[in-house]
Amino acid sequence: MKIKISVFLIAGILSFSLLNAQAPAPDSGSSAQPDTISSGIKMRASVSSKEVPLNRPLIFTIQVEWFGELSRYEISEVEDPVVRNFTIQSNSSSDRREMVDGELKAIKTFEFEMMPLELGMGYIEGVIVKYIDTVTGEGKHLVTNRLEVKVIEPVAEPGSRKGLIKWVVLFIILVILGVAIFWGRKKQIEKRRRQEEEAAAMAPIEIDYLKQLKASVPLDNPDLHLKDAYSQLSHLVKKYLTEKYELPATTATTEEIISGLKQNDVPESLINNTEEILNKSDVVKFSGGEGERAELERLYTLFEDMLDRNLKESKTALYKES
Amino acid sequence: MNVDIQAINEKIKKESVFVDKIMNEVGKVIVGQKYMIERLLIGLLTNGHIHLEGVPGLAKTMAVRTLSAAIQTKFQRIQFTPDLLPADLIGTLIYDQSTGKFMTKQGPIFSNLILADEINRSPAKVQSALLEAMQERQVTIGDETFLLDDPFLVLATQNPIEQEGTYPLPEAQIDRFMLKLQIGYPNKEEELEIMRRMTQKTIPVVMPVVKPQEIISARSVVQEVYMDEKIERYIIDIVFATRNPRDYGLDELEPLIQYGASPRASINLVLAAKAHAFLRHRGYVTPEDVRSIGPDVLRHRVIITYEAEAEEKTAEDIVRQVLNKIEVP
Numbered sequence: 265m266k267i268k269i270s271v272f273l274i275a276g277i278l279s280f281s282l283l284n285a286q287a288p289a290p291d292s293g294s295s296a297q298p299d300t301i302s303s304g305i306k307m308r309a310s311v312s313s314k315e316v317p318l319n320r321p322l323i324f325t326i327q328v329e330w331f332g333e334l335s336r337y338e339i340s341e342v343e344d345p346v347v348r349n350f351t352i353q354s355n356s357s358s359d360r361r362e363m364v365d366g367e368l369k370a371i372k373t374f375e376f377e378m379m380p381l382e383l384g385m386g387y388i389e390g391v392i393v394k395y396i397d398t399v400t401g402e403g404k405h406l407v408t409n410r411l412e413v414k415v416i417e418p419v420a421e422p423g424s425r426k427g428l429i430k431w432v433v434l435f436i437i438l439v440i441l442g443v444a445i446f447w448g449r450k451k452q453i454e455k456r457r458r459q460e461e462e463a464a465a466m467a468p469i470e471i472d473y474l475k476q477l478k479a480s481v482p483l484d485n486p487d488l489h490l491k492d493a494y495s496q497l498s499h500l501v502k503k504y505l506t507e508k509y510e511l512p513a514t515t516a517t518t519e520e521i522i523s524g525l526k527q528n529d530v531p532e533s534l535i536n537n538t539e540e541i542l543n544k545s546d547v548v549k550f551s552g553g554e555g556e557r558a559e560l561e562r563l564y565t566l567f568e569d570m571l572d573r574n575l576k577e578s579k580t581a582l583y584k585e586s
Numbered sequence: 587m588n589v590d591i592q593a594i595n596e597k598i599k600k601e602s603v604f605v606d607k608i609m610n611e612v613g614k615v616i617v618g619q620k621y622m623i624e625r626l627l628i629g630l631l632t633n634g635h636i637h638l639e640g641v642p643g644l645a646k647t648m649a650v651r652t653l654s655a656a657i658q659t660k661f662q663r664i665q666f667t668p669d670l671l672p673a674d675l676i677g678t679l680i681y682d683q684s685t686g687k688f689m690t691k692q693g694p695i696f697s698n699l700i701l702a703d704e705i706n707r708s709p710a711k712v713q714s715a716l717l718e719a720m721q722e723r724q725v726t727i728g729d730e731t732f733l734l735d736d737p738f739l740v741l742a743t744q745n746p747i748e749q750e751g752t753y754p755l756p757e758a759q760i761d762r763f764m765l766k767l768q769i770g771y772p773n774k775e776e777e778l779e780i781m782r783r784m785t786q787k788t789i790p791v792v793m794p795v796v797k798p799q800e801i802i803s804a805r806s807v808v809q810e811v812y813m814d815e816k817i818e819r820y821i822i823d824i825v826f827a828t829r830n831p832r833d834y835g836l837d838e839l840e841p842l843i844q845y846g847a848s849p850r851a852s853i854n855l856v857l858a859a860k861a862h863a864f865l866r867h868r869g870y871v872t873p874e875d876v877r878s879i880g881p882d883v884l885r886h887r888v889i890i891t892y893e894a895e896a897e898e899k900t901a902e903d904i905v906r907q908v909l910n911k912i913e914v915p
Contacts, residue, residue: 495816495915502914514913517874549915550814551591551870 305330305337307393309408318380319418321353324388326374326408328395334359334370340403341394342374349386349415350378380415387412468578470571473504477571481564490555491548497560498545501538501567508574518542534573537566594812594869601807602867607795611656614790616649617783618776625767625882626653626739628861630801631808634764634854635720635740637886642745644769645780650701650741657801658794659698659737666708668751672715679728690727695719698735698798702742706752716740717759737801757845757889764854765879766886768902804864811860812870816915818856821876825852827908828888836911839904842894847887855883873914881905 305328312323324345330337344352355376362369374393380386387410394405420428480496482488502513502521511524521542525535541563548555605627612623622638626649629636638646647663654661664675677693694700695716702716719725723734742763744755760766772780783790823834829846831839855876862875881902888901 512910515910517872517877517914519874520877546872547870550812550817550872551595552812552814553591 304332305395305406307406307408309391309411311388311411311413313413315414315416316380316386317416317419318383319421321377321379322350322386322413324376324378324411326391326393327371328374328393328406329369329371331364331367331369333368334361334372335398336370338396338398339372339393340396341392343392345376345391345408346389347378347387348389349381349384350388350413351381353377353379380413383415383417385412386415468575469504469507470575470578473500474568474571474575476500477564477568481560483561483564488557490557490560493560494545494548494555494563497563497567498542498549501541501545504571505538518546534570537570541566591812591869594810596869597807598811598864598869599867601804602864604796604800604804605865605867608653608656611792611795612649612652615652615783615792616645617779618772619645619649619769622646622649622767622769623653624862624865625765626650626741627865628858628879629739629741629764630657630737631805631861631864632764632854632857633737633805634857635742635762637760637763637766638741638743638769639766640743640769641771644771646741646743646769647701647703650699652792654699655792656794657737657796657798659798660735661699661701662694662697663701663703664694665703666705666712668707668709670708670712672712675712675715676719676725677727688728690730690732692727692732693725695725696732696734698737698739700738700740702740704745705742706744706754709753713753713755713759716742717762721762737798757886760886761848761850763886765858765882767882768885808857808861808864811863811868813856813860814870817859817871817873817876820873820912820915821852821855821859823912824876824880824884824908825849825855827912828884828904831908834908834911836907839907842891842897842899842904843888844891845889847884851884851887855880858883877909877914880909884908 308327308329310325310327312325316322326342328337328339342357344355355374357372357374360371360373362371378388388408390410391408392405393408394403396403477497477500480500481493499514502516505511505513505521505525509525509528509530511521511528513521513524516524518539522535522539525538544559544563547553608627609620609623613620616623625636628634640646651661651663664670673693675693676695677691679688680691681687682689705713705716719734720740723736723738725732725734742755771777825847827834827836828843828851831837831843858879859871859875862879863869863871866875868875884905885900885902888904890899890901890904894900894904
């Protein structure tokens with residue numbers, strides 16, 4: 265029994281091979297497949313393209329032709345193709361006749377429209393076309409070759425461009441709107457900053473320095489580190505002189521600062537006070553001593569008085585200007 | 587750190603009295619040049635040597651001679667010439683026919699104040715002999731080593747206007763001088779006074795006012811001068827700014843400096859600033875001392891690039907720029 269089955273299988277494989285062997289070498293065209301010839305009848309199977317986008321249909325065409333009248337052969341059956349990674353959408357057939365070299369040629373065309381299912385390779389297995397020779401009454405069949413088609417990325421739908429344009433226009437409008445808002449806000453901030461700067465420029469610097477003095481030399485703190493406080497006081501005085509008289513006081517020594525103030529026509533009393541604050545602070549800062557609280561308070565008051573006096577003068581000057 | 591600043595101040599005031607005496611006595615002969623006399627005293631007080639640069643006729647020799655007379659020390663002026671030999675400087679062994687033995691003939695370096703005039707006129711071997719003696723404070727002649735006198739201060743001059751046929755000192759050797767002074771012309775009033783004083787019938791004579799021992803003992807007092815950490819950090823910032831100017835916002839100096847000041851500069855700046863404070867009868871150093879002495883300590887230790895030379899920038903300009911940029915504590 266087993267031997268019989270094996271013989272049938274081998275015979276089947278051989279007969280299939282022989283059927284396929286009838287097919288000549290593949291056509292060099294992109295989609296045409298070799299013709300299958302049986303006596304006077306010839307068959308050609310082709311696909312519309314070797315590569316098809318996922319969202320486009322593929323046309324599979326079987327063309328059977330022979331010389332003579334259309335009635336010479338009768339196509340009794342064309343099986344639906346067995347496809348992989350495709351689904352058949354529709355099929356159609358047509359007949360026509362044409363004269364070739366003075367001879368009449370009958371052509372029958374069967375078309376199958378199919379849609380790809382997913383990216384990758386798709387296959388159309390061999391299709392059996394059965395026919396009857398009306399002269400002899402014999403029934404025969406032809407088999408198309410297996411075809412392979414690559415399913416590629418989908419292409420844009422002609423209708424989708426409109427949507428894209430809509431989005432682009434919307435995006436541009438949004439960008440313009442965003443830029444306009446940003447620009448407006450920036451101008452607003454700039455305006456506010458300018459106003460603040462103008463206000464700050466109008467305000468005498470002494471106000472700020474009085475605040476800084478209180479913050480950096482907190483005399484009400486009983487644990488105040490005197491040496492540091494002297495350093496802070498002297499630094500603040502130097503910063504104030506730099507800003508007020510445009511002297512490079514922070515990079516100058518006390519002697520240089522005093523000489524600079526003298527050249528700037530600064531009132532004598534202010535020069536004397538500055539000299540006293542800086543010299544006394546220098547002694548504490550550089551001599552290794554700790555300094556006395558009472559002395560610090562006196563110097564603090566001297567600087568405070570200096571700021572107050574200059575503040576009054578600045579306010580008077582501003583009042584006169586306005 | 588607990589510092590008895592009052593005690594130090596008192597001590598400094600007491601020990602530095604001689605400074606005013608010297609300044610007054612030298613001032614009888616030398617008009618102006620306070621800057622130079624002060625730096626000479628700094629050299630004496632810190633055991634450092636001084637490199638002088640200035641055109642001829644600025645009373646460099648006279649100032650040193652006068653100072654020497656005021657402090658009762660020996661003075662020698664050695665004119666460096668192309669044919670000078672090391673033996674002419676340090677001394678040699680000579681054969682005594684009467685005894686049949688070699689005896690040592692000490693050279694002019696055996697003195698307290700040496701003015702090595704136009705040191706760049708002699709070849710390198712003579713310069714080296716002098717610099718070795720400066721460094722080691724001793725001289726070996728034959729088999730015998732002789733200690734040099736104390737105080738021992740060398741003032742080497744280089745004439746900046748004649749460079750033909752000279753042997754300029756290499757940077758490494760210039761670095762051994764504690765200070766490099768640039769002596770300028772006197773102002774109108776000073777020159778008028780010089781003119782009058784030097785054309786009198788009798789030129790004032792300097793009297794000795796200080797013994798050398800007083801200066802030697804003052805050296806240890808100078809070392810006691812207090813230097814706060816803020817000042818130490820200020821010195822470090824100055825020296826580092828010559829090495830990495832970009833770190834101190836001096837980007838424009840980066841292409842102009844080939845080599846910044848060495849650690850020897852930091853050491854000498856500390857010593858010189860202490861001595862400067864001592865001359866001001868102060869027991870502690872202030873930023874004024876550092877800024878005053880800074881250019882003299884640094885100008886010969888900052889090596890400029892060809893680019894700086896092309897831009898006619900000197901080491902002096904760079905040092906001034908650094909000092910004007912670093913924030914004073």
